[in-house]
Amino acid sequence: MSRLLMRKTGNAKYLSHLDLMRTMQRAFVRAGLEIKHTQGFNPHPYMSFALPLSVGIESLCELMDFELDDATELERIPCTLNQKLPAGLHIVSAYRSENKFKNIKWLDIFCELYYDDEVPENAVTRLQNIFSKSVVVEKRTKRGTAQIDIFPLIGSLRINRTAEKVVAIDARISAQDPSLNPGLLITAINKYEQSLTPDFTKMERREIYDADLKVFR
Amino acid sequence: MKQQLERILQRVQKPARYIGGEYNEIIKDKSKINIRFAFCFPDTYEIGMSNLGLHILYGVLNGEPDVWCERVFAPWGDMEEEMRRCNVPLYALESGDPISSFDIIGFSLGYEMSYTNVLNMLDLAGIPIKASDRKELFPIVFAGGTSCVNPEPMSDFFDLFAIGEGEELDLDIVNLLKIAKKGGWDKTRFLSEAAKIPGVYVPSLYDISYNSDGTLNSVLTNNGAPMVVTKRIIEELENSYFPSRTIVPSTEIVHDRVSLELFRxxxxxxxxxxxxYVYRPVRRRSPDFLLKKAEEALSDSGYEEITLSSLSTSDYKGLNELCDDLLEWCEPRKVSLSLPSLRADNFSMELMSKVQKVRRSGLTFAPEAGSQRLRDVINKNVREEELLESCRVAFEGGWNSLKLYFMLGLPTETDEDVLAIADLVNKVLDTWRTYAKNRSRGVKINVSTSCFVPKPHTPFQWESQIDMAEYSRRVKLLRENMRSRSVSYSWHEPDVSFVEAVLSRGDRRVGRAIEEAWRLGGKLDSWSEYFSFDRWVSAFEKCGLDMSFYACRVRNIDEVLPWNIISVGVDKSYLESERKNAYAGKITPDCRALCTGCGANSLLLRRDCDE
Structure with missing residues (x-):
């Protein structure tokens, strides 16, 4: 399987998963790279992303699988493709990999919590306390809402004050089976310590790992 | 503002339409720019980015090294609310800069229901909506586009109108603005100079007086502005800019494909x-030219679909050859070809099988009227036999769904004509029963009607629209007589058409009502979520204007019409004789069969259309 490692940063974070698929498909055509199409009545280019990213979250580690029709050298692809992408999308590398997406287990998410007035007192400790035991939050599902405990889905969590009005959470969370929507971290803060709810939050996916915490490529 | 915007974008639907940054977006170095141009499309990103005119003018204007043209769209309601709440003024997508600091702001006016958006966008930008309240030269606010063939209803808000095709005209305006900027002109001087550019209409240079019955008495010009402003056209399409390198949206829009303009x-x-009438005369591009441009546009954009666009694509000379050549290129690259607006008379199996090859799309015919008599009145020269023949071909080819469009309320329409629609649909069903390839799959005929809106610069410009109650009665009549399970009938509500009829043939006074409608909260009127008929009624009432006076009144042939100031090249006497022909049920041959002398060829230096 051919695989791309790419970044989705800046305003590109507002592109939905479908937007990204369509944009990549067209970028390949612009670059003159022919992607293998599915067989069938309505052929479409075969491409698949690991762990679809929510709108509004940046990422340094998106993985996309594809297959080319001819034996184009993979090393050439980042350079060719990067000239054909909209702002904020950037290919880091292209390589062969047999490591299946289902082997992904953890991911690192970096959340910056912005407080307009000032960071509440003892915010770091209080935030740590929230996540040091069972954290039950309401999650929207296909059939309404459900109460889930997100504590087991958090591998590790570091909290630092990074600027005058910013607290950062560096969390390693379950990427799939089951996944943890990083937005629920903020939901939990709002539920357990409402005064710590930030005025604005920025999130960035930074790395992905397999079950042995080896970087997944 | 950047951080404010970032916060807002987290809270609104489809934020991708507010960020720019798409492939082929043009970014320039501000320090090297003389004229900053805001190209405003008074509807959402998804609609505006589907507009071919936007892509053409964006390319033309940005072809000037010292001009930077950027795009601006109307925000959806949730975004507008956030922008107002957080004091984020309307900004251009490329730079993110507020447009109030731009030199010139151009709106594309394509349909009446976008009028309130113009006011709303100006207001969101912090720019006074009325031209008379903008005393300084900058920004100049102007409009172009099809609706400008009757500029009067919007003349309170624009400093000038660009009538006709904009490729050369917009540059003429920008070039004059460069001179004005350098010379330190005031706005009055700029406008009186601008009025000398062919195709420019400056409403403030005209005085209008009215008769006691509300009709126009006279239109007087001052400062030597022309009595008639004639629209501009591009004579040689192949020598003018072709948009083969266009912005490719990263998010979904309405028409997300290459649009290959065959002819105007x-x-x-x-x-x-x-x-x-208003796009005359016919000017075409050659198949060779189009094939080359299609390849360029597809390769550059990476689009997976191309459509052939024009007012009547099946009338393109050399369509079969062009389709063959295009398909030869498209098929191996898995690009699909679609053909819109096929006429029901020359729809051929050959053409159909061609478009079918890559991907099959729906089939739509627009007979417009049910009876042959009424089709002759409107000069829709499609004979029933031809329509049924086309249907036969389609059904034999395996199609099992069909859309049929009609208008109700056309001049001279009777109940017989309305019922003839049901008859025609029955004949289409019979054709399906006789010729369908696979009858077990059933058939679906989607019939739709809309209420006829008489438009300026057509032979029906003097006609009355039927009132809404009468339209509803005719809808009911048709519905009760078209009950087959295979037929589904949908009709457009007449209230939007009524407002359209008022705005399209309005005079200067209508501008007050448009402003009032906006003040009462009117915006995004082309969206049913936002359109409110009652709001328009209150707005007109408040201004003491009678909507029926504009929509449902037969004009005297000698009446001074608000749009007399504009010429689209077609002689008024021609429109009059076409109107007489309509009442006599006499058809006029198409331009290729016989030139009937409409006058539009006077816009050409070479005097021959359709070469």
């Missing part, structure tokens, strides 16, 4: 059709 104008002359 239309040989047909359907008497209800404004586009058929």
């Amino acid at each position: 104008g239309c040989i047909r002359g359907c008497r209800f059709c404004q586009a058929g």
